[in-house]
Every structure is written in structure tokens, then in C-alpha cells.
Amino acid sequence: MKYNFDEIIDRSKVNSKKWNPNLYKDTFNGHTDLLPLWVADMDFKVAQPILDAMRKVIDHGILGYTAPDEEYYQAIIQWNKKRKNCDIKKDWIVYTNGVVPAISFIIQNFTNEEDHILIQTPVYHPFRMSTENNNRKIITSSLINNNGYYTIDFEDFEKKIKENNIKLFILCNPHNPVGRVWKKDELLKIAEICLKYNVLIISDEIHSDLIFKEHSHTSFLTLDEKYWKNLFVCTAPSKTFNLAGIQTSLILIPNPELKLKYQTALGKVRIENPNTFGIEGVKAGYLHGEEWLEQVLEYLDNNRKFIQKFLAEKIPSAKYTLPEGTYLAWINLSEALKGEKIEEFFENKAKVAIDYGNWFGEEGEGYIRLNFACPKSILEEALNRIYNALK
Incomplete structure (x- = not known):
């Protein structure tokens, strides 16, 4: 079965911690207008065999x-x-x-x-x-x-x-x-x-x-x-x-x-x-679920390389090494932000919700952790928001 990971599924109206503004606003100083690439879950529909198995449970009643x-x-x-x-x-x-x-x-x-x-x-x-x-x-x-x-x-x-x-x-x-x-x-x-x-x-x-x-x-x-x-x-x-x-x-x-x-x-x-x-x-x-996972890995591989290409071309001062595993990009923006407070930049200018590097320890100051397990169009929109805010 061929899966469509480009499909955009609206998660903002369900109890998604990542996407529902009423649930993420306390983490981001009351902001409810951010594009979320933070919590480490995927924006992809679950493999069909898993959905079928769960539907069977529901049908049983x-x-x-x-x-x-x-x-x-x-x-x-x-x-x-x-x-x-x-x-x-x-x-x-x-x-x-x-x-x-x-x-x-x-x-x-x-x-x-x-x-x-x-x-x-x-x-x-x-x-x-x-x-x-x-x-x-x-x-x-x-x-x-x-x-x-x-x-x-x-x-x-x-x-x-x-x-x-x-x-x-x-x-x-x-x-x-x-x-x-x-x-x-x-x-x-x-x-x-x-x-x-x-x-x-x-x-x-x-x-x-x-x-x-x-x-x-x-x-x-x-x-x-x-x-x-x-x-x-x-x-x-x-x-x-x-x-x-x-x-x-x-x-x-x-x-x-x-x-x-x-x-x-x-x-x-x-x-x-x-x-x-x-x-x-x-x-x-x-x-x-192996067929689904193999397709996900191929899609994630393309997304991690898209980030690399985008940053190299448009934000060359950002430092990013391709991850060997996970769907999380660890990006050093300290030079790109030139001392600007990272929370203010992302919440007030770029309008993107990401994990701030200092959450992971003082060594992460100036970094962000960006979740790229999402449709490429959402990833591209987020990166463009960052790029335009830097401009």
C-alpha cells in the first residue's frame, strides 16, 4: 500500500498537545497563532493495519x-x-x-x-x-x-x-x-x-x-x-x-x-x-506495520535533507548536521540571531513553535530542536517563516 505523507490533517481542533492552541499556549507565553513543530509526534496518519485493528475493537463494541x-x-x-x-x-x-x-x-x-x-x-x-x-x-x-x-x-x-x-x-x-x-x-x-x-x-x-x-x-x-x-x-x-x-x-x-x-x-x-x-x-x-515504516523513513530522509539544502541556500549562518536517527533537527541559530532573544524571535516574529535548545541543557543555548515528521509543505512554510523573520 502506498501512503500519502503529503496529506495535511488538521489537528488543531482535537486534543493535540502539539497543535491545539488552547493546549500549547501556556508553553509559549500565551501565543495561539504558532505553526507547531515541537512535540515529538508525527503529523502522519497511522498505518492502515493498525487502524484496522483498532476499528475492529470499536466494532466489537x-x-x-x-x-x-x-x-x-x-x-x-x-x-x-x-x-x-x-x-x-x-x-x-x-x-x-x-x-x-x-x-x-x-x-x-x-x-x-x-x-x-x-x-x-x-x-x-x-x-x-x-x-x-x-x-x-x-x-x-x-x-x-x-x-x-x-x-x-x-x-x-x-x-x-x-x-x-x-x-x-x-x-x-x-x-x-x-x-x-x-x-x-x-x-x-x-x-x-x-x-x-x-x-x-x-x-x-x-x-x-x-x-x-x-x-x-x-x-x-x-x-x-x-x-x-x-x-x-x-x-x-x-x-x-x-x-x-x-x-x-x-x-x-x-x-x-x-x-x-x-x-x-x-x-x-x-x-x-x-x-x-x-x-x-x-x-x-x-x-x-513495516511497509508503512519504510515509507515513513524515506519521507523523513527527504525532509532532513530538505532542511539542509534550505539552510545552506537561505540561512548559511545556521549550523545543522544531518541526524543519523530520530525525526528531530538540531539547529544552531546563535550566529543567525545575533544575540536576539530566541523566544521572542520565534513567538513574536517567525510564529513557529519549536523546542528551545536551552531546555536540553546550557549547551543548547542558541539552538532549536525542530520536528520534521510532518508534510513537506508544513516544513517548508515553517522554514520560510524563519527565513523571512530573519530578513
């Missing part, structure tokens, strides 16, 4: 209590084997309603208040929020910015772990917002250091299906088993198939002791089973 069946687990196992060469076991899979809630549960139950947790900035800001909201201390190890290509400062990484008695490290792979897909040798260095100091690892791999063809994702679960002792891998169909609203994430925990402790914590608040649509979304996506 009863939305009672549900629980995963064997097909649900096998769909997850088969997908991970085929797409990531990752052999996961049914016993590792734990449902949680989101990756960010899962990170909070892990922080609450595997660390103590005032413990130190390490993140690599600039990075997805809920890592910081989840840590600080649970009265833990954030320690940052800044990524090295090599003219837009980011690498890990392993010397600083180990130093921060040793000096601060780090209990937990949160990895983002692929990295949000800088778009790096970490290579196996990079992950092995991380794994060795964390093993040496007995540091728990959360590997957030939620974008791991959104990898561009010249790159490949390495899951932490494909490394040697000795590195699994202190490991939690967080993933979901939500980014892959644009299903964030069904609140279904998959936490993979190969260490049975850690898994039992995590499940016990979930049991205390009675988080047990995915909702009806979550179960069907997982099965239909992983069993029948």
Missing part, C-alpha cells in the same frame, strides 16, 4: 479489561530480532504506560534521595525533570560538539562517575536532540565504565526504529551478557508508529532480580496491563 496474549509478546520478540538483531526473551518484557514514567519508577525504586544520577547534555529534558522531581541530584557530562557532530567525552564521563559516586546513568540512543546513533564501540566503553563502578544503566531506545539507511542501531541488549546485570532498556511502538497517545511502552529487563523489583513497584500502584488499543497497536504495528 466492548472496551472491558484486557491483558496481553501470546501474540503480543511474540510480535515484540520477532520485531526486535528482525529489525535490531536483538534476541529478547518474553520474561524480560514489562509493560509501563510510558518511558518517562518508567524512568521515574526506576529512579524511585533503585536509588535513594540525594543520590547522584548522570546524564549527557544536551539531552531530552525529562531526564533532568524526572531526577529532580524525585529529589535526586543531576550530574552532567557534556557531549563534545565537533562542528555539529557529537561524541562522548569518556574521560569526563568516568571522572564524573568516580568523583560523584554515581548510582544511575541515563543513556539516550538514538540521542535526542543531537541525532547521534551511538556505535557499538562507544556503547562498549560506556558499558565497561558502568560495570567497573557498578552503575545502573537506563538505555532509552525509544527512537531505535527511526534510523536512516546509512546508519544502524546497536541495542545495549546486543552487547555481552555481562553488561546486562544493571540494565534497563526502554522502548515503545509510540515513536515508531506514531502511537504516543495509546500510552504503551515496553521496558526490557534481562536481570530477573531487577525485573522482580521493578514489577513489584508497579504492582504497588496497580500498573499491570496495556489498554485495549495498546495491545492491538503493538501487535498490528510490529506484525504488519
